[in-house]
Amino acid sequence: MKHLVTFRVIEAIAQTGSIRSAAERLSQTPSAVQRRLQNYEEELGFPIFERTAKGVRLNSAGELVIQHIRETLADTERLNSRIADLAGMRRGHVSVGCSQALVPYFLPREIAAYGALHPNVTFESVVIEHEQAAELLESYTVDVVLVFNEKSVPDYDVRLVVPQRLMAIMAVDHPLARYDVLRLRQCYAYPVALPVRGFGGRALLEQALYGKTFAAPPSMESNSFEFLKAHVAMTDAITFQIEIGAPDGTEGAGIVSRCIDPRDVVGGMLYVGQRRARTLPVAASRFVEKVSRTLADAYGPAARRSGPG
Amino acid sequence: MKHLVTFRVIEAIAQTGSIRSAAERLSQTPSAVQRRLQNYEEELGFPIFERTAKGVRLNSAGELVIQHIRETLADTERLNSRIADLAGMRRGHVSVGCSQALVPYFLPREIAAYGALHPNVTFESVVIEHEQAAELLESYTVDVVLVFNEKSVPDYDVRLVVPQRLMAIMAVDHPLARYDVLRLRQCYAYPVALPVRGFGGRALLEQALYGKTFAAPPSMESNSFEFLKAHVAMTDAITFQIEIGAPDGTEGAGIVSRCIDPRDVVGGMLYVGQRRARTLPVAASRFVEKVSRTLADAYGPAARRSGPG
DNA sequence: GCCAAGCGTTGCATTTTAGGCAACGGAGCG
DNA sequence: CGCTCCGTTGCCTAAAATGCAACGCTTGGC
Numbered sequence: 001m002k003h004l005v006t007f008r009v010i011e012a013i014a015q016t017g018s019i020r021s022a023a024e025r026l027s028q029t030p031s032a033v034q035r036r037l038q039n040y041e042e043e044l045g046f047p048i049f050e051r052t053a054k055g056v057r058l059n060s061a062g063e064l065v066i067q068h069i070r071e072t073l074a075d076t077e078r079l080n081s082r083i084a085d086l087a088g089m090r091r092g093h094v095s096v097g098c099s100q101a102l103v104p105y106f107l108p109r110e111i112a113a114y115g116a117l118h119p120n121v122t123f124e125s126v127v128i129e130h131e132q133a134a135e136l137l138e139s140y141t142v143d144v145v146l147v148f149n150e151k152s153v154p155d156y157d158v159r160l161v162v163p164q165r166l167m168a169i170m171a172v173d174h175p176l177a178r179y180d181v182l183r184l185r186q187c188y189a190y191p192v193a194l195p196v197r198g199f200g201g202r203a204l205l206e207q208a209l210y211g212k213t214f215a216a217p218p219s220m221e222s223n224s225f226e227f228l229k230a231h232v233a234m235t236d237a238i239t240f241q242i243e244i245g246a247p248d249g250t251e252g253a254g255i256v257s258r259c260i261d262p263r264d265v266v267g268g269m270l271y272v273g274q275r276r277a278r279t280l281p282v283a284a285s286r287f288v289e290k291v292s293r294t295l296a297d298a299y300g301p302a303a304r305r306s307g308p309g
Numbered sequence: 310m311k312h313l314v315t316f317r318v319i320e321a322i323a324q325t326g327s328i329r330s331a332a333e334r335l336s337q338t339p340s341a342v343q344r345r346l347q348n349y350e351e352e353l354g355f356p357i358f359e360r361t362a363k364g365v366r367l368n369s370a371g372e373l374v375i376q377h378i379r380e381t382l383a384d385t386e387r388l389n390s391r392i393a394d395l396a397g398m399r400r401g402h403v404s405v406g407c408s409q410a411l412v413p414y415f416l417p418r419e420i421a422a423y424g425a426l427h428p429n430v431t432f433e434s435v436v437i438e439h440e441q442a443a444e445l446l447e448s449y450t451v452d453v454v455l456v457f458n459e460k461s462v463p464d465y466d467v468r469l470v471v472p473q474r475l476m477a478i479m480a481v482d483h484p485l486a487r488y489d490v491l492r493l494r495q496c497y498a499y500p501v502a503l504p505v506r507g508f509g510g511r512a513l514l515e516q517a518l519y520g521k522t523f524a525a526p527p528s529m530e531s532n533s534f535e536f537l538k539a540h541v542a543m544t545d546a547i548t549f550q551i552e553i554g555a556p557d558g559t560e561g562a563g564i565v566s567r568c569i570d571p572r573d574v575v576g577g578m579l580y581v582g583q584r585r586a587r588t589l590p591v592a593a594s595r596f597v598e599k600v601s602r603t604l605a606d607a608y609g610p611a612a613r614r615s616g617p618g
Numbered sequence: 619g620c621c622a623a624g625c626g627t628t629g630c631a632t633t634t635t636a637g638g639c640a641a642c643g644g645a646g647c648g
Numbered sequence: 649c650g651c652t653c654c655g656t657t658g659c660c661t662a663a664a665a666t667g668c669a670a671c672g673c674t675t676g677g678c
Contacts, residue, residue: 001352006312007312019625019627032667035628045393046396053675054674054675068388075377075381080353083370086370327653327655338637339656340639340640344637344656360656361645362655363645621677622675622678625673625674626672627673628672629669631667633664633666634664635663636661636664640659641657642655645654646653647650647652648651
């Protein structure tokens with residue numbers, strides 16, 4: 001969109017923190033970028049960046065401007081999306097921020113299903129921690145978040161909440177694999193391999209183990225769930241994951257998952273959320289609806305909201 | 310703002326209904342306007358006007374676009390206003406839609422008081438009927454409405470409601486002028502001069518007179534309250550007005566106003582309102598706050614809401 | 619204390635874009 | 649049938665945007 005180039009330029013400057021690097025990102029010369037900024041500041045009547053030796057930084061007026069720019073860009077995308085929808089083209093782009101647990105099974109499945117119906121919709125997924133969710137929504141970096149959160153109240157518009165139990169994951173020939181439900185104490189008879197702090201299941205587990213006599217330090221820590229799965233497949237160690245991220249037996253990697261007795265762990269919640277007071281582009285909105293339906297069917301809604309189109 | 314010229318052009322086309330007249334309003338040639346439109350449609354990928362023999366008309370995509378354009382223009386104004394506010398300049402423009410009764414005394418007084426504090430704020434006032442209020446707010450034609458409404462529930466965001474009694478207006482030497490409170494029956498002993506239907510007081514009165522034996526057709530009707538005032542000053546006729554529009558004795562035009570007994574008329578309500586889900590520019594928002602304070606002090610709030618900034 | 623590196627900024631030449639002018643083709647109307 | 653008003657387009661000129669090269673400045677390392 002031609003009339004938005006200045007906005008795109010200013011956003012690039014704000015993000016990179018310097019005119020030259022913004023120019024590089026935009027494949028332009030510094031002078032072109034600098035002039036766009038200068039012209040805009042002149043029109044506005046105020047400078048929006050303060051110039052430092054190392055680059056530029058938004059001043060308080062600039063904070064207002066960048067917010068307006070992001071709103072405008074998002075609104076424009078929404079307009080395009082609605083018009084495409086009107087013409088039956090079902091186009092658009094959806095940017096999803098999600099917890100790590102959604103990555104291996106759930107999200108790719110959902111996206112694949114949606115993409116099969118609407119091939120012209122493009123996707124982008126970034127793994128985030130739940131503390132970042134509100135911020136990324138606020139800055140329009142992502143349209144939707146799907147995050148696991150063990151306790152706090154989200155600071156964004158929650159469209160769906162579903163409960164999540166904790167699962168133990170182990171090799172298919174593991175002695176505990178013959179039980180359907182496991183007590184935590186049983187698991188801790190074996191070495192445990194845990195995700196690092198920040199991963200969804202970890203916080204649940206620490207909460208549950210607080211004060212338990214059988215609690216022991218993990219024999220293995222990793223920030224890669226792929227690695228943990230491979231590890232437990234080859235040893236008698238046990239790792240944990242919330243149910244949506246646990247292997248469902250369809251992958252044949254020699255591992256199985258078993259539910260932890262609800263008496264041992266209070267489950268956390270999986271949140272589907274979007275920016276407060278934002279009307280999503282059609283593609284994103286439909287995607288959220290589809291995901292919400294899947295989640296509600298699978299886990300039963302703890303709370304639900306029917307938002308505006 | 311340079312990057313909004315296309316939007317302004319499109320809005321002009323939409324309003325005038327033809328490219329040539331839009332061009333004339335914008336002091337440009339038809340070809341320039343036509344090219345802007347064409348380029349925008351090309352960028353968008355869809356035509357937004359259907360071409361007819363007499364001009365152009367928005368199609369359904371165009372309806373979405375024009376809505377987006379109006380939102381964007383309003384948002385831009387809000388941004389400018391906030392930045393001016395940040396710089397302590399307190400600039401801006403406020404467009405007020407109000408009922409006729411507000412015109413002679415209340416609104417000019419409020420605007421004058423506000424303008425004395427903030428000389429760089431410009432104003433625009435249009436007299437409207439309450440049925441138009443929601444529509445004018447919706448299309449961003451006015452920022453604020455101050456309307457009298459005898460019954461229905463407003464279809465916009467109400468920031469303040471105050472009750473309004475009905476007043477009788479007569480010459481200062483009228484026989485009834487010696488009473489402080491009048492019964493309707495007393496007034497109808499004299500000829501009555503009424504505003505036309507649509508004016509605030511008229512509907513109240515008709516409601517009150519329904520089924521009354523002393524009801525008589527008005528001896529005079531006019532859509533000019535100025536005329537009615539002059540008329541009653543020179544005859545023994547009586548006219549009516551809600552209290553905010555009634556002369557308060559400061560103007561010395563030989564007329565006085567007396568309250569109608571509340572047993573005879575159910576009072577209507579004066580509404581202060583703005584567009585749903587809109588954050589007003591700073592100047593408009595402050596003006597609304599000031600007006601609301603004045604109204605609440607004068608008539609006591611029937612209901613009140615403290616809106617966001 | 620100086621010098622190299624990186625920053626924002628500016629004069630100048632070039633390219634790209636927008637605008638005015640005049641003319642064309644088509645639809646409605648008497 | 650002809651007149652009028654509409655949107656549209658080719659052509660030319662004016663204006664805006666961009667790239668290039670160079671300037672002045674601050675910072676950080678030697």
